[in-house]
Amino acid sequence: MLPDETVIKHILADAGQSDADIQETALGLVCTLAPSVVASALAAFKESELDFATLVDLMGTDTGEEIELSYHLRSFTRDEEIHIKCRVAYDSEISSVWNTYPSALMPERETAELFGLTLSGHPNPKRLLTTDGVEPLLRKSSVIRTLQEVRDR
Amino acid sequence: MTDARDIATEAGMLAPEGTHHPGLPPAGIRRAPEGVDGLTTEHLIINMGPQHPSTHGVLRMIVEMDGEEIVSAEASIGYLHRGIEKLAEHRQYNALGTLMDRGDYVSGIHGELASALAVEKLMEIAIPAKADYLRVLLSEINRIASHLVWFGTFGLDTGAMGQFLYAMRDRENLVDILEGITGARMMFNYVRPGGVLADLPAGMAAKILEFCSGFDKYIEEHHDLLGGNEIFQHRVKGIGAIDRDTALAFGLSGANLRGSGVAFDVRRERPYAAYGEMEFDVPVGSTGDSWDRYMVRMEEMRQSNRMIRQCLEGMPEGDFTAKVPRVLRPPEGEVYAAVESSRGETGIHLVSQGGDTPYRFHYKAPSLYALQALEEILPGHLLADVVMIIGSTDIMLGEIDR
Numbered sequence: 001m002l003p004d005e006t007v008i009k010h011i012l013a014d015a016g017q018s019d020a021d022i023q024e025t026a027l028g029l030v031c032t033l034a035p036s037v038v039a040s041a042l043a044a045f046k047e048s049e050l051d052f053a054t055l056v057d058l059m060g061t062d063t064g065e066e067i068e069l070s071y072h073l074r075s076f077t078r079d080e081e082i083h084i085k086c087r088v089a090y091d092s093e094i095s096s097v098w099n100t101y102p103s104a105l106m107p108e109r110e111t112a113e114l115f116g117l118t119l120s121g122h123p124n125p126k127r128l129l130t131t132d133g134v135e136p137l138l139r140k141s142s143v144i145r146t147l148q149e150v151r152d153r
Numbered sequence: 154m155t156d157a158r159d160i161a162t163e164a165g166m167l168a169p170e171g172t173h174h175p176g177l178p179p180a181g182i183r184r185a186p187e188g189v190d191g192l193t194t195e196h197l198i199i200n201m202g203p204q205h206p207s208t209h210g211v212l213r214m215i216v217e218m219d220g221e222e223i224v225s226a227e228a229s230i231g232y233l234h235r236g237i238e239k240l241a242e243h244r245q246y247n248a249l250g251t252l253m254d255r256g257d258y259v260s261g262i263h264g265e266l267a268s269a270l271a272v273e274k275l276m277e278i279a280i281p282a283k284a285d286y287l288r289v290l291l292s293e294i295n296r297i298a299s300h301l302v303w304f305g306t307f308g309l310d311t312g313a314m315g316q317f318l319y320a321m322r323d324r325e326n327l328v329d330i331l332e333g334i335t336g337a338r339m340m341f342n343y344v345r346p347g348g349v350l351a352d353l354p355a356g357m358a359a360k361i362l363e364f365c366s367g368f369d370k371y372i373e374e375h376h377d378l379l380g381g382n383e384i385f386q387h388r389v390k391g392i393g394a395i396d397r398d399t400a401l402a403f404g405l406s407g408a409n410l411r412g413s414g415v416a417f418d419v420r421r422e423r424p425y426a427a428y429g430e431m432e433f434d435v436p437v438g439s440t441g442d443s444w445d446r447y448m449v450r451m452e453e454m455r456q457s458n459r460m461i462r463q464c465l466e467g468m469p470e471g472d473f474t475a476k477v478p479r480v481l482r483p484p485e486g487e488v489y490a491a492v493e494s495s496r497g498e499t500g501i502h503l504v505s506q507g508g509d510t511p512y513r514f515h516y517k518a519p520s521l522y523a524l525q526a527l528e529e530i531l532p533g534h535l536l537a538d539v540v541m542i543i544g545s546t547d548i549m550l551g552e553i554d555r
Contacts, residue, residue, distance in 0.1 A: 025487065026275070026487065026488050027487045027489055053401040054401050054402070056500070056517070057489075057500060059502055059513075059515040059517075061512075062513075070502070072489065072502075076415055079422065099174075099176075101402065102176075102177065102403055103404030103522055105172060106524070114238075123171070123172045124168035124172050126165065127231075128231060129230065129234040129554060130234060137236060138238060138239055142239075144236075144239060144243055
């Protein structure tokens with residue numbers, strides 16, 4: 001289930017992140033990186049002996065201060081999983097990992113749209129679920145009912 | 154020269170360079186080759202949907218055609234977006250199941266189960282053995298019901314009519330059984346954190362067994378009727394092939410992945426509920442074409458039927474739910490729980506910061522990954538195959554849009 005930590009540290013050092021924070025949590029092995037090295041680290045993971053061939057899932061979380069992106073990788077040959085996380089500022093630009101994992105095509109569009117981020121290096125950086133002008137719905141600052149609507153109920 | 158593609162790109166309908174991934178083998182023609190005297194054929198942009206009977210929901214496909222052949226395809230979605238993930242942040246934990254029912258609305262039990270498993274993982278609740286068996290029983294009944302909808306509509310996509318009625322006849326019996334157990338035909342809210350809503354009512358086990366013995370015969374009839382048809386075989390064999398690497402690269406799961414030869418089933422690899430005690434086979438395809446996906450799903454129905462019998466035979470005595478507080482307040486933490494739904498790996502990534510509502514509730518929908526793979530697979534096929542390839546991947550727009 002859980003990949004070897006020393007191998008992971010070795011791969012990350014090659015990708016330019018020698019002081020990565022690796023923790024074993026209820027989620028599994030969680031590895032927190034700087035946003036600038038995520039794309040290269042994911043590429044290194046895919047090419048490595050750990051053979052993380054699939055991006056199972058990609059999601060964002062509004063922590064209240066910034067957006068936390070979470071990439072869930074799986075190796076089918078070794079049956080191992082890892083979660084890669086990074087934190088980016090609101091309204092910032094994130095570099096697409098589509099080149100490494102084609103399965104990021106739509107989840108990245110969705111995450112960028114719902115958290116108000118912009119994509120670079122993506123073949124189709126359009127909105128996915130909502131129309132132009134809709135605010136980033138999954139940010140905590142976006143409410144499902146305004147105070148006025150609550151009063152009027 | 155301004156052609157249809159340029160106009161469509163300018164209007165924001167199509168990605169300028171297309172979404173073909175350079176690392177994957179070319180799926181078909183990209184641009185019409187220059188013909189005699191530098192003449193080329195004009196490309197046509199065809200809009201399919203969102204209201205189209207064979208798009209299994211409200212899916213809009215924008216297809217660029219060179220004659221009868223597809224050059225590029227793009228899916229436009231969001232017509233069913235209800236903000237399930239946002240709404241979940243304002244619901245108490247035991248109300249999450251109602252939202253999940255409305256995600257993948259043809260197999261609601263799996264969605265409910267995924268959200269319940271995530272909450273239980275966070276709170277470390279021990280589930281009574283009987284609840285585990287009831288969860289498996291209902292999951293497998295729901296899987297057959299869902300696969301029958303796929304089977305019926307897939308036949309319609311290829312132009313066959315008769316088998317749809319037979320599939321719906323069997324599904325009706327299953328939906329009646331589900332209604333007898335849960336009280337609802339589609340929006341069950343049956344699986345709750347801690348267990349399930351209710352035990353099997355008196356006489357229900359006999360009714361389910363009666364269905365099982367009938368279905369042993371009917372499933373072969375269904376297969377003969379559609380799969381035994383030579384016209385159908387010509388329409389699906391070798392069409393919409395997804396090789397192993399492409400399937401992994403696009404994160405496919407469920408029957409779509411197994412059709413491409415990867416024997417990964419969440420029920421087998423990450424057993425949840427009582428699946429560790431069940432005996433079942435995981436069917437795998439070889440070439441990953443529509444026929445393989447068809448055969449995998451047909452075999453899954455036979456295996457589900459087998460598991461339903463095992464559940465009824467081995468049903469333990471005891472409570473059907475653990476004692477859980479009325480308002481659930483999990484500790485801080487983050488978990489991922491996955492189930493094998495009818496469409497693949499349905500996962501819930503749940504973040505809690507204490508309190509009685511989730512901080513973040515992410516619904517990993519297997520159909521979304523199958524849909525984006527279509528943009529890669531469709532080029533090179535004929536327009537008539539679009540509907541059929543969509544049908545063979547069994548996508549569900551309710552969970553794609555969420």
